[in-house]
Amino acid sequence: MQPNRVRTLRTLAFICLFTGFAGVIYQLINEKHLDHRSVLVGLPLGLVFGLLELFLFPKTERRFQHWSFTKITLFKILLYTAAIYVVSVIMMFIAGLFEHRKISELFVSLASLDQLILVVYTLAIYSLLVFFLHLNRLLGEGILWKFISGKYHKPHEEERIFMFLDMNSSTTIAEQLGHVRFYALLNELFHEISQPVLQTKAEIYQYVGDEVVLTWEVKQGLENANCLKTFFLFQENLHRNSSHYLKKFGVQPTFKAGLHFGKVISAQIGDLKQEIVYNGDVLNTTARIRDACRQYQCECLVSGILMNQLKSMNGFLWERIGATTLRGKETEVELFSVSDIRSL
Structure with missing residues (x-):
């Protein structure tokens, strides 16, 4: 199963469990006892929320990508309020039929104070979930949990794979488009990379101008x-949507990439603004490998150290460039050019 699908199903399961637990808490507070109704209410509502959040909104991402955090959060809360009420009504009618209650009694229940309190409580739970999911996305996939767990509270050494991904001819394109349109282009391109990142278990470490720095834990990057x-x-993705970029911006953007792996010091730093940072020569070397793409006219260069670690090379064509001294480095680094066989 694809990593992105596994991640989606895992998130959906988490949402359903969370809402099921919220249903248990509500019944304990409201009725001072527990029965099957708490879970039967919480799980279907969580399923509806999860389907909207994880399946509907990603398919309409381009439509909402220019919305502010506040605007899209309020929109979702209003949408979920309507969905919650509709699902609650349906479930109440189904339960009423099994309990042989009269239709008139059900309409009275829908207008009751208890029903209003349930809707408000459920809305509060989903508002918390929306905020959590958006915060996780703002920080980067998995970064919020790293802060919560304290994994990087103390500096430690680890091996990681890094990719420096950089737009070709970015200065020329920026001059052609102007600063505002150029950054609108960058925003769309950075949205474009989201799906590949999720599919391949990558983490977005930094955006630096027109450059994206990606990183992997070694096991996940080699897999x-x-x-x-x-x-x-x-x-x-860029090739598939090239006509869109040509029509909207008058350019067909391309990128180059350099990849390397090695030991870094990983730590959580900062006070007023905290972030997880990686320090080590491997980052500097990866940046120099990326720069060498122009010299060797390659779109993707990989260090020999990383290439020797990659067991599965199916679908890729490798060409040895040779050992070279990179700018600002004293020791030589062996480089390999990589191409996708399907693109040849």
Whole structure:
């Protein structure tokens, strides 16, 4: 099963469990006892919320990507309020039929204070979930949990794979479009890479101008050559939507990438603004490998150290460039050019 699908199903299960637990808490507070109704109410509402949040909104992402955080959050809360009430009404009618209650009694229940309190409580739970999911997305996939768990509270050494992904001819394109339109283009391109990142278990470490820095834990990056697949999936997306970029911006953007792996010091730093940072020569070397793409006229360069770690090379064509001294480095680094066989 694809990593993105696994992630989606895992998130859906978390939402349903969370709402089921919220139903248990509500019944304990309101009725001072527990029965099957608490879970039967919470799980279907969580399922509706999860289907909207994880399946409907991603398919309409381009329509909402220019909305502010506040605007889209309020829109979702209003949508979920309506969905919650409709699902609650349906469930109440179904339960009423099984309990042989009269239709008139059900309409009285719908207008009762208890029903209003239930809707408000449910809305509060989903508002919390919406905020949590948006915060997780703002910080980067998985970063919020790293802050909560304290994984990087103390500096420690680890091995990671890095990719520096950079737009070709960005200065020329920026001069052609002007600053406002250029950053509108960048925003669309950075949305474009989201799906490949999720599919290949990558983390977005930084946006630096027109550059994206991606990173993987070694096991996840090497698995099925995920660290290479990210770049070529992104290239496929750019090619598929090239007519859109040409029509809207008058350009067909392309990117180059450099990949390397090694040891870094990982730590959570800052006071007023906290973030997780990686320090080590591996980042500097990866940036220099990316720069070498122009010299060797390659779209993707990989260090020999990383290439030797990649077990699965199916679907990729490798060409040895040779050992070279990168700008600002004293020791030579062996480089390999990588291409996707399907694009040849």
